[in-house]
Amino acid sequence: MGDDRWSAGHAPHQAVPVGRRIEFRRTQRRLSRRAVANLVGRSEEWLRLIESGRLRLDSIEATIRLAEVLQIADFRELIDRPVPPERPTPAAAELVSALRPAILDHPGLADAMAATDMPATDWPAELLRCEQLWSRSRDRFTQTARFLPRVLVAARGWHWRTGGGDTTELLIGAYHLCRQVLSAMGAHDLALLVADRAVAATSGQDRPAVLAASAWHMSEALLPLHPAACRDFALATAQFVGQELIDEIALRGALQLVAAKAAATAADSMAADHLLTAAARTAHRLEGAHVACGVAFGPDEIALTRMEIALAAGDFDSVIAVATGLDGAESEPAGRRARYHILVATALAGRGDDVGAVYALVRAAEASPEDVRYDADAVRTLKQLLRDDNRMLRRELERLTELADLGGAR
Structure with missing residues (x-):
C-alpha cells in the first residue's frame, strides 16, 4: 500500500x-507537530487546532503545502465539511432551559392567558430593562435569562390579543434580544427559531429597517449552522436595503459583515476580503458608528470581524495587528469589550504568550465575568493555559477557573 493511502482497518477518508x-x-511519518507546522509556515498551535478539529483548513496554499509535507498525493483529501457548531456548555444549558419553554410554547392561547400576569403598560419597560442588562450588566447572561422569558411570553400574548398594531415592533425586539442571548450561549437551533419568528413578524410592516434588522439576526443565526445559506441570505437582503437613510445604510453594512464571516467559514477568502472592503466603504458613508434597530455597525464592528476571521484561520499575528487599532474602551457595551479581550487572549495563547493571554482574559472578566464562562473561545483558551500550568500565573488562573466554573479542568 502506498504512502498516500490509509492503512488497512481505517475507514475511507471521507x-x-x-x-x-x-x-x-x-x-505515521514520525514528524513532530512543530516540524510540520514550521514547514507549512504556520504555528504549532495552529496545527494543534487543525488536528483537534477546532479550526478548518481555509487556505488553498496551506492545504497544498501540508499535503506536500505529509506526502499526500491528492490535496483534496484534506478538504472537509465545516466543523459542527459547538453546543451549549452545561452552565449555559441551564440558562437555555429557562428560555426554552417561553420559546417553544405555542404563541396563542397560552401566551394570551399568561399575558394577564404582566400589564400591557409594563412589558415594554421590562423589555428595555432586559436590553440594558444584556448590553451593560457584568452578569448579563444570568440577569437577562432571569427576566427575558416572562417578557417574551407577555410580548407574544399581548400581540396575540391585540392583533398586532403597536405591539408588533416590540415583539420583534424581544425576539431579536432572545436570538442574541441564545447565540452567545451556543443554542443555535433555538436562535434560528426565534430569528425566523422575528422575520415572520415583520410581514405587513412598512419599515424596511426593521425587516433588514430581522434579516441580519436571521443571518447571524444561520452562520454557525449553514454558512452558505447565511451568505446568500445576507447578500440578497443587502441588495434590497435602501442606501439613503442612515439606518438602512448601517444595516446594509452589518449584513455585508455577516456575509464576510460566512464566506470565510466556507473557505472563500477572496469573497470575504471583498465583502470586508465593501463594508468599509459603507462605514465611510456613515462617517462613524451607528446603531440601527439594535444592530451596531461601524469601524469597530469591521475590526472585530477581521479579528474573528483571522482567528478562525489561525492567523494570530493578524488578530493582534488589528487589535492594536481598538482598545475595548469602557464606554463600549460589556459584551463587546469582553469579546475583544477574548479574541486577543486566544491569539496570544496561540502564539505561546501565556502571560499576555492571561492578562487579556482578566481584562475580559473585568468587563463581563460571565463571558469568560460562556464564550467558547474563552473557555478553550483557559483550558489550554491550564494545561500549560505556568506557576507564575497560578493565582490568576485559579480566579479565572472559578469564574468559568471549570472545576480545575486541565
Whole structure:
C-alpha cells in the first residue's frame, strides 16, 4: 500500500475528520507537530487546532503545502465539511432551559392567558430593562435569562390579543434580544427559531429597517449552522436595503459583515476580503458608528470581524495587528469589550504568550465575568493555559477557573 493511502482497518477518508487524517499521517511519518507546522509556515498551535478539529483548513496554499509535507498525493483529501457548531456548555444549558419553554410554547392561547400576569403598560419597560442588562450588566447572561422569558411570553400574548398594531415592533425586539442571548450561549437551533419568528413578524410592516434588522439576526443565526445559506441570505437582503437613510445604510453594512464571516467559514477568502472592503466603504458613508434597530455597525464592528476571521484561520499575528487599532474602551457595551479581550487572549495563547493571554482574559472578566464562562473561545483558551500550568500565573488562573466554573479542568 502506498504512502498516500490509509492503512488497512481505517475507514475511507471521507468518513474520517481532516484533523485526524493529518495527525495520523504526521505520526505515521514520525514528524513532530512543530516540524510540520514550521514547514507549512504556520504555528504549532495552529496545527494543534487543525488536528483537534477546532479550526478548518481555509487556505488553498496551506492545504497544498501540508499535503506536500505529509506526502499526500491528492490535496483534496484534506478538504472537509465545516466543523459542527459547538453546543451549549452545561452552565449555559441551564440558562437555555429557562428560555426554552417561553420559546417553544405555542404563541396563542397560552401566551394570551399568561399575558394577564404582566400589564400591557409594563412589558415594554421590562423589555428595555432586559436590553440594558444584556448590553451593560457584568452578569448579563444570568440577569437577562432571569427576566427575558416572562417578557417574551407577555410580548407574544399581548400581540396575540391585540392583533398586532403597536405591539408588533416590540415583539420583534424581544425576539431579536432572545436570538442574541441564545447565540452567545451556543443554542443555535433555538436562535434560528426565534430569528425566523422575528422575520415572520415583520410581514405587513412598512419599515424596511426593521425587516433588514430581522434579516441580519436571521443571518447571524444561520452562520454557525449553514454558512452558505447565511451568505446568500445576507447578500440578497443587502441588495434590497435602501442606501439613503442612515439606518438602512448601517444595516446594509452589518449584513455585508455577516456575509464576510460566512464566506470565510466556507473557505472563500477572496469573497470575504471583498465583502470586508465593501463594508468599509459603507462605514465611510456613515462617517462613524451607528446603531440601527439594535444592530451596531461601524469601524469597530469591521475590526472585530477581521479579528474573528483571522482567528478562525489561525492567523494570530493578524488578530493582534488589528487589535492594536481598538482598545475595548469602557464606554463600549460589556459584551463587546469582553469579546475583544477574548479574541486577543486566544491569539496570544496561540502564539505561546501565556502571560499576555492571561492578562487579556482578566481584562475580559473585568468587563463581563460571565463571558469568560460562556464564550467558547474563552473557555478553550483557559483550558489550554491550564494545561500549560505556568506557576507564575497560578493565582490568576485559579480566579479565572472559578469564574468559568471549570472545576480545575486541565
